[in-house]
Amino acid sequence: MSFKIAIIGAGSVGFTKKLFTDILCVPEFKGIEFALTDVSEHNLQMIKAILDRIVEANKLPTKVTATTDRRKALEGARYVISCVRVGGLEAYADDIRIPLKYGIDQCVGDTICAGGILYGQRNIPVILDFCKDIRDVAETDAKFLNYANPMAMNTWAAIEYGKVDTVGLCHGVQHGAEQIAEVLGAKSPRELDYVCSGINHQTWFIELRLNGREIGKDELVAAFEAHPVYSRQEKLRIDVLKRFGVYSTESNGHLSEYLPWYRKRPDEITRWIDMSDWIHGETGGYLRYSTETRNWFETEYPQFLEAASKPIDPSKRSNEHASHILEALETNRVYRGHFNVKNDGVITNLPQDAIVESPGFVDRFGINMAAGITLPEACAATCISSINVQRMSVHAAISGDIDLLKLAVLHDPLVGAVSTPEEVWQMVDEMVVAQAAWLPQFAHAVPAAKERLSKSRVKTREWAGAAWRSVRSIEELRAEKAALKQAG
The missing domain is CATH 3.40.50.720 (NAD(P)-binding Rossmann-like Domain)
Incomplete structure (x- = not known):
């Protein structure tokens, strides 16, 4: 071809x-x-x-x-x-740093929330x-x-x-399925059949079957609580599973910032997260990880280049959707995956204009979504809160309407649990001014935002969050990798 x-x-x-x-x-x-x-x-x-x-x-x-x-x-x-x-x-650092001044502690900050x-x-x-x-x-x-x-x-x-x-x-569904298969004792993730549906980063495993046997809430909760690692790393996800009855695809840290309940106070944050890896809830964890990864790559580039000389091993093909979608479209070998598309009847109890993440099949005729899925009511309610924020955010980005942008941030679940309207208005002004180079649609609003900031009386604080870690040096990263290699 x-x-x-x-x-x-x-x-x-x-x-x-x-x-x-x-x-x-x-x-x-x-x-x-x-x-x-x-x-x-x-x-x-x-x-x-x-x-x-x-x-x-x-x-x-x-x-x-x-x-x-x-x-x-x-x-x-x-x-x-x-x-x-x-x-x-550079801009990503502002997505984390500025909201912290207003008490908003994010782990990732790349989906909703202020960042x-x-x-x-x-x-x-x-x-x-x-x-x-x-x-x-x-x-x-x-x-x-x-x-x-x-x-x-x-x-x-x-x-x-x-x-x-x-x-x-996205690969969140695949990673969540691998976790579930592991805690249930499956020899391979392929033994697990599931229906996972919702919106990106808030997708829910609403049906689970292991080798044809249906898995219920109680069995899944018991399996996660008995796991020596996930019982410690996924405390928040397990709590949501207990209360909602279904498991969420997203990591412990990421899920925590889409909800208004777990990151609203510093003492609550430390109760629900785990610091063994950034993804489990560390303040600005993904920013630190991304910075370290960039620095490592720049320093160790010759090793990456040398590794590229190895033969491609098809058995190590990843579960990222792209290659499998292209293969299905071009060869007609059918692929089943989870895709983000406009709802249009895919999920019955979410807004029809929303972007949903749900099962579909791909062949030479395109991506064909399974339609008519109904989420449990609590899952739908949580998704709808995010969808409303997403809709306003998209419209604000298209129109350059800074007032609509502030309303979108105000309606974010975690922001609303932490900040007052006055704080939100000032925070958005500060973020728009700091990121003006990448926000051409708000250029007309920047002078007035600067003027408001010069007169503002809203108090902020210099705060690194409840669980901040500094970026590690190349030497520290080398030592850690050497220790892991020796231990493994």
């Missing part, structure tokens, strides 16, 4: 490499073209060197090009994959630029695969305003 895949934000080096090797595990795809594009020439050249090494080591006819000219990369592309982080770690909403404001104008380029220069009816967060907002904007055939992709 011969077709072109464009990857926007290809400077996300580790993830781009994973997508690349996954796709080349499909025998029919050896001769396709990958066009890489990114705003960072430095990162772009690093990832191109790695992918070129993979092509050379495996003696493949695959073509790899790299350019900072996005439209050139998109010319003639049949598939466009986005994994961009608009504003990079996720501002992340969406930075992303959506860029997403619409991508969509225009796709309509202009890509193959007719090209498919846009969005991996970038905030998943629901980005996908909503691309479908509703970008008018491009878009699907949002």
Whole structure:
């Protein structure tokens, strides 16, 4: 087969490499073209060197090009994959740092909550630029695969305003299923059959069968509480399972910031999180992890390049959806997965305009969603709270309406549990001013926001959160990896 895949934000080096090797595990795809594009020439050249090494080591006819000219990369592309982080770690640091001044303690801050909403404001104008380029220069009816967060907002904007055939992709469902299979004693995750549905990062395992036997709430709770690791790392998720009756896909730390109950007071935060890894609830955990990962890659780049000389092993193909979707569309080998799409009847008790994450099947006719799923009432209520925030956030990003943006932040469940309206209004002004370089739609509102900030009497505090850890040095990371290698 011969077709072109464009990857926007290809400077996300580790993830781009994973997508690349996954796709080349499909025998029919050896001769396709990958066009890489990114705003960072430095990162772009690093990832191109790695992918070129993979092509050379495996003696493949695959073509790899790299350019900072996005439209050139998109010319003639049949598939466009986005994994961009608009504003990079600089803007992301503000997503965590500024809300902390107002008492809002986030673990990740990339989906909703104060950080996720501002992340969406930075992303959506860029997403619409991508969509225009796709309509202009890509193959007719090209498919846009969005991996970038905030998943629901980005996908909503691309479908509703970008008018491009878009699907949002995440790996939370797969990871949650692997956990469940493990605690139930399955020899392989394939023994677990499930229906998982909701919205991105708030998806719920509403049906579970292990080797055909139905698994109920009590058995699942007992299995998690008996597990020597998850009983400690997933305390909040287990509590939600007990109260809601179903398990959530999202990690302990991430789930905690979508709800108004667990991160509202510092003493409550420390009660529900675990500090063995960032993903279990650490303040700004993903920011620290991302910073350390970037620093590690920059320092250890020669090792990454050397590792690229190894043969591709199809048995190690990941469970990321992209390669499996492309394989199904191009070869008609049917794939079942969980996809982010416009609701339109997929889930009966969520708004029809929302972006939902739910089961679907892919073949040469496209992505076909299983329709008519009804969530348990508590799951639907929790999802709807986030959907209302997402809708206002998308509309604010499109219109540049700073008052609507403030209302969206005010209605966020965790923000509302922590902050007053006056605090929210000032916090949003501060975030918009700090991130003005990536928020062109709010340029008209920045002078007035600065003026309000100069006169504000709302008190803030210098606070690192309930569970902050500093970024570790390369030497500390090396020592930790050496210790893990010796122990393992």
